[in-house]
Amino acid sequence: xxxxxxxxxxxxxxxxxxxxxxxxxxxxxxxxxxxxxxxxxxxxxxxxxxxxxxxxxxxxxxxxxxxxxxxxxxxxxxxxxxxxxxxxxxxxxxxxxxxxxxxxxxxxxxxxxxxxxxxxxxxxxxxxxxxxxxxxxxxxxxxxxxxxxxxxxxxxxxxxxxxxxxxxxxxxxxxxxxxxxxxxxxxxxxxxxxxxxxxxxxxxxxxxxxxxxxxxxxxxxxxxxxxxxxxxxxxxxxxxxxxxxxxxxxxxxxxxxxxxxxxxxxxxxxxxxxxxxxxxxxxxxxxxxxxxxxxxxxxxxxxxxxxxxxxxxxxxxxxxxxxxxxxxxxxxxxxxxxxxxxxxxxxxxxxxxxxxxxxxxxxxxxxxxxxxxxxxxxxxxxxxxxxxxxxxxxxxxxxxxxxxxxxxxxxxxxxxxxxxxxxxxxx
Ligand SMILES: *[C@@H]1O[C@H](CO)[C@@H](O)[C@H](O)[C@H]1NC(C)=O
Ligand SMILES: *[C@@H]1O[C@H](CO)[C@@H](O)[C@H](O)[C@H]1NC(C)=O
Numbered sequence: 001x002x003x004x005x006x007x008x009x010x011x012x013x014x015x016x017x018x019x020x021x022x023x024x025x026x027x028x029x030x031x032x033x034x035x036x037x038x039x040x041x042x043x044x045x046x047x048x049x050x051x052x053x054x055x056x057x058x059x060x061x062x063x064x065x066x067x068x069x070x071x072x073x074x075x076x077x078x079x080x081x082x083x084x085x086x087x088x089x090x091x092x093x094x095x096x097x098x099x100x101x102x103x104x105x106x107x108x109x110x111x112x113x114x115x116x117x118x119x120x121x122x123x124x125x126x127x128x129x130x131x132x133x134x135x136x137x138x139x140x141x142x143x144x145x146x147x148x149x150x151x152x153x154x155x156x157x158x159x160x161x162x163x164x165x166x167x168x169x170x171x172x173x174x175x176x177x178x179x180x181x182x183x184x185x186x187x188x189x190x191x192x193x194x195x196x197x198x199x200x201x202x203x204x205x206x207x208x209x210x211x212x213x214x215x216x217x218x219x220x221x222x223x224x225x226x227x228x229x230x231x232x233x234x235x236x237x238x239x240x241x242x243x244x245x246x247x248x249x250x251x252x253x254x255x256x257x258x259x260x261x262x263x264x265x266x267x268x269x270x271x272x273x274x275x276x277x278x279x280x281x282x283x284x285x286x287x288x289x290x291x292x293x294x295x296x297x298x299x300x301x302x303x304x305x306x307x308x309x310x311x312x313x314x315x316x317x318x319x320x321x322x323x324x325x326x327x328x329x330x331x332x333x334x335x336x337x338x339x340x341x342x343x344x345x346x347x348x349x350x351x352x353x354x355x356x357x358x359x360x361x362x363x364x365x366x367x368x369x370x371x372x373x374x375x376x377x378x379x380x381x382x383x384x385x386x387x388x389x390x391x392x393x394x395x396x397x398x399x400x401x402x403x404x405x406x407x408x409x410x411x412x413x414x415x416x417x418x419x420x421x422x423x424x425x426x427x
């Protein structure tokens with residue numbers, strides 16, 4: 001608008017000059033100058049088109065790619081990322097091979113995100129189901145009386161849309177969480193198997209993602225074996241059911257050693273591997289510090305994978321390859337601010353939309369995470385300094401590369417409803 005005004009002014013001034021007929025010489029002079037000016041304008045227009053426009057395009061590309069970098073990263077890059085999904089995709093060799101996305105009923109926009117980007121997902125896990133034991137408190141509790149709850153969340157329209165968008169390629173593997181405060185009992189294996197196989201048959205799932213405690217006595221391994229067979233029988237059209245097992249990451253903010261209570265080992269995972277398609281590593285929520293940060297430091301993620309896959313002996317290398325080839329690296333789409341978990345929406349409200357209150361942003365080389373320091377907006381702490389960590393495109397780029405370097409199957413995103421608008425465009 002402003003530029004148009006500036007251009008008009010000189011035109012208006014030249015009009016009276018050229019229309020003045022008082023002197024012929026002056027007129028022809030004016031004509032010559034008009035011609036010269038028009039010619040000069042045309043030449044400069046051509047020069048501009050040839051040189052400056054491509055330059056601008058290059059700058060445009062650079063500006064977008066800069067969101068993957070750490071040195072020239074600015075808050076503005078992330079603001080763009082929060083407002084637009086127009087991010088240049090990474091070249092295929094820098095994207096993760098497989099992507100699992102979780103979606104939860106408590107961040108419902110994740111279902112819309114999953115629907116829009118279903119064609120970019122390998123596995124989709126709506127977080128719908130729980131296994132509960134309401135009779136657990138009774139003295140005669142014999143391990144039966146298990147209930148599968150959460151089925152009311154099932155949405156067939158959504159499921160159909162997702163399948164359609166992905167051309168039937170995405171595998172639907174709802175998450176089932178074991179909410180009984182004990183390990184699975186041998187008597188419960190056939191009950192769980194039946195409940196889950198029937199539900200999958202009725203709803204048309206491709207399998208499940210199981211979030212269960214993995215015991216050392218082989219009962220959970222028996223459950224995966226039994227469930228895989230039951231799913232194949234219940235759904236004859238399903239060529240091979242998909243079972244994903246969520247594996248907790250161990251915490252070690254201050255200790256170099258694995259805590260003794262963490263019992264998941266490569267040996268244990270190898271007993272599951274024949275029946276399990278993928279292990280979804282929950283490599284987030286690292287810090288037990290008041291700030292909640294860092295959330296998923298890269299060296300710790302790396303050590304978690306090594307700890308869960310490295311084995312000694314002749315078979316060691318082959319075993320590690322098998323295990324890593326089934327692992328999905330857990331990536332948070334949420335962050336922490338002042339010790340509270342925050343979604344992308346909250347991060348945008350408190351940090352990106354209040355850029356004038358952001359005091360510092362830096363890339364932490366040790367953790368490979370971006371850190372944001374800003375002044376709080378409201379409440380008792382108004383004006384006080386808050387420290388936050390939230391994933392950025394650079395954060396994902398490092399972890400995509402790590403998953404390839406370590407020979408993993410891909411990544412698992414927790415969860416689709418908590419990210420910034422551009423996140424699904426990063427792969
Ligand atoms: C079911 O999914 C459709 C398609 O995504 C959506 O429009 C609708 O709101 C969903 N229904 C419920 C109850 O969430
Ligand atoms: C997806 O939906 C469109 C329009 O409703 C339909 O034409 C197409 O056949 C569907 N594709 C698949 C793979 O189901």
